[in-house]
Amino acid sequence: MEIPKIVGAGLVVIGVGMGIGRIGGSAMEAIARQPEATGKIQTAMLIAAALIEGIGFAALFAVGD
Amino acid sequence: MLKPYITAIFTFFLVFAGFASAEHNGAHAAESKDIKTEIKSYINHHLQDSHDFNLFELNGSHVGFPLPVILWDNGLHVFLSSAFHHGETVAESNGNYYTLFHNKVYRTDAAGAITLDDHQHPTNVAPLDFSITKNVFMILVVALLMLWMFGSMSRSYKSGKGLPQGVGRFLEPIILYIRDDIAIPNIGEKHYKKFMSYLLTVFFFIWIVNLFGLTPLGVNVTNNIAITFCLAILTYLITTFSAKKDYWMHIFWMPGVPAPMKLVLAPIELLGTFIKPFSLMIRLYANITAGHIVMMSIIGLMFIFKNWIGSSLSFFLAFVLSILELLVAALQAYVFTMLSALYFGSAVEEHHHEEAHH
Numbered sequence: 001m002e003i004p005k006i007v008g009a010g011l012v013v014i015g016v017g018m019g020i021g022r023i024g025g026s027a028m029e030a031i032a033r034q035p036e037a038t039g040k041i042q043t044a045m046l047i048a049a050a051l052i053e054g055i056g057f058a059a060l061f062a063v064g065d
Numbered sequence: 066m067l068k069p070y071i072t073a074i075f076t077f078f079l080v081f082a083g084f085a086s087a088e089h090n091g092a093h094a095a096e097s098k099d100i101k102t103e104i105k106s107y108i109n110h111h112l113q114d115s116h117d118f119n120l121f122e123l124n125g126s127h128v129g130f131p132l133p134v135i136l137w138d139n140g141l142h143v144f145l146s147s148a149f150h151h152g153e154t155v156a157e158s159n160g161n162y163y164t165l166f167h168n169k170v171y172r173t174d175a176a177g178a179i180t181l182d183d184h185q186h187p188t189n190v191a192p193l194d195f196s197i198t199k200n201v202f203m204i205l206v207v208a209l210l211m212l213w214m215f216g217s218m219s220r221s222y223k224s225g226k227g228l229p230q231g232v233g234r235f236l237e238p239i240i241l242y243i244r245d246d247i248a249i250p251n252i253g254e255k256h257y258k259k260f261m262s263y264l265l266t267v268f269f270f271i272w273i274v275n276l277f278g279l280t281p282l283g284v285n286v287t288n289n290i291a292i293t294f295c296l297a298i299l300t301y302l303i304t305t306f307s308a309k310k311d312y313w314m315h316i317f318w319m320p321g322v323p324a325p326m327k328l329v330l331a332p333i334e335l336l337g338t339f340i341k342p343f344s345l346m347i348r349l350y351a352n353i354t355a356g357h358i359v360m361m362s363i364i365g366l367m368f369i370f371k372n373w374i375g376s377s378l379s380f381f382l383a384f385v386l387s388i389l390e391l392l393v394a395a396l397q398a399y400v401f402t403m404l405s406a407l408y409f410g411s412a413v414e415e416h417h418h419e420e421a422h423h
Contacts (some may be wrong), residue, residue: 039246043403050400054344057351 009063016056020049104365109222111169112288114200116146121280127151132202134175136163136170146196163192169193200292201285207273212265243268244403251406256413260406263303267296268402275353275394279387287353287397291347297346300405305338308412315411341408345401352397356390 027045031038119129131147138161149165150157155177156163164173171189173179180188197205218233229237248257248264274286286292314320316334319327363386366379 039180043246046396046400047403047407050348050404051344053352054348057347057355060355061347061351 006062012059013056016052016059018051019052023048023052080364088408100164100368104283104362104368107359111283111361112354112357114198114289115168116142116170116196116198117151117200118164118199119151132199133197134170135195135197136192137195138172138190142192151300170196179411199284200286200289203274203277203286204292207277207286209215209272210273211269215269240265241242241269247399247403247406251403251410253410256409259307260303260409263299264402267299267405268398271349271401272395272398277398278353278357279394284396285353285357287349287358290350294352296349296401299343300343300345300408301338303405304341304408304412307409309415311415312412339403345404349401357385357391360386360390402416 022044027041030041034041072178076368081270086214115125116134117129122129131145134144134146135158136142136158137188140159142158142161142163143157143212144156147159148154148165154164155173155175157175162175163170164177164179166179166189167169168185169191171179171191173186173189182188189243214236217231218229218236220227221231228234240273243264244257244261246260250416252260271287274284278287316338317331319330319334322330360383363379363382366382367376370376372380
């Protein structure tokens, strides 16, 4: 029972990492295009990253219990 | 060209250290397993709330101070946690005997017997525990600290000198940032004022508590899911009770979509109102807990490697991680405040006419 759980959590964490990576990369590109909108882009980036991050932690806790 | 040589020497030492530690592990496998379980139990112990404020251990004796234990067990029982002697003895109070089992108080007999069921849970009676535990103590300390900081700041404003003196000069830009970049854009010019006190309180509380968690005091207030649960419940209650009719209409009867879709959307939106504070709770708790576990595991590597290269690696990683955790401490406070402001904003938002055409 342990191994499928761990592999599943690993897959979720890979997905979360790719998601947050894409958000960060896109935010970088957006800031490069429009440096004057940096504040707004950062805010939106942090919110989106925080929402995705929650899923990753949920997966980690599924393994921990 | 000195650089390649340095790299080569460094690589050699790293590989050498790896072999050395592998050999060491082979020779003393049993001992290193002991250390691993000890580190694990130490981390678990750190993540739990405790009844006394234990700073560190020196030659097997605990250095710290006791905190009051307040129990309701058919009458009030108040005594100091030093009576437990760190869980080693039975405390007696008004004819009842109490003992600690995994940092929880249970009623027991004079001998301190604990009976366990099949799942290793004690069957002893657990009295209602209102103790000033380590977490409660730290919350009180942070509350007093914040009262002092913001009290002196408001006094400084009242004296009419314009710029605040002392600690207020450091806090003023942060408060302005929360007002201008978190509250006003998310809640709107019209309604933001009545939410400012909550947003500021929750931001500074989470931030200061997280920063205390990084000190060697071993405080872990936001590692406790009960505390993040309470913070999330506050956000949920404020959102629900300040909600205007447009908010409820967007939940139960979403405008601008066909009628069958409205029926589908209503339960999803209703569930969403509970998921939002739930994710607030999990996010803060999990971020800080994960940070503490990783930090203590990296420091624990020092005791597993037991050579200078492993120790310096562990020290370096712990240093880098501490800087990251400083960022995370502020970031989690920011995210909590930001999302709370977002939810308040959706609660007080008024109906826009252009939205009706969507």
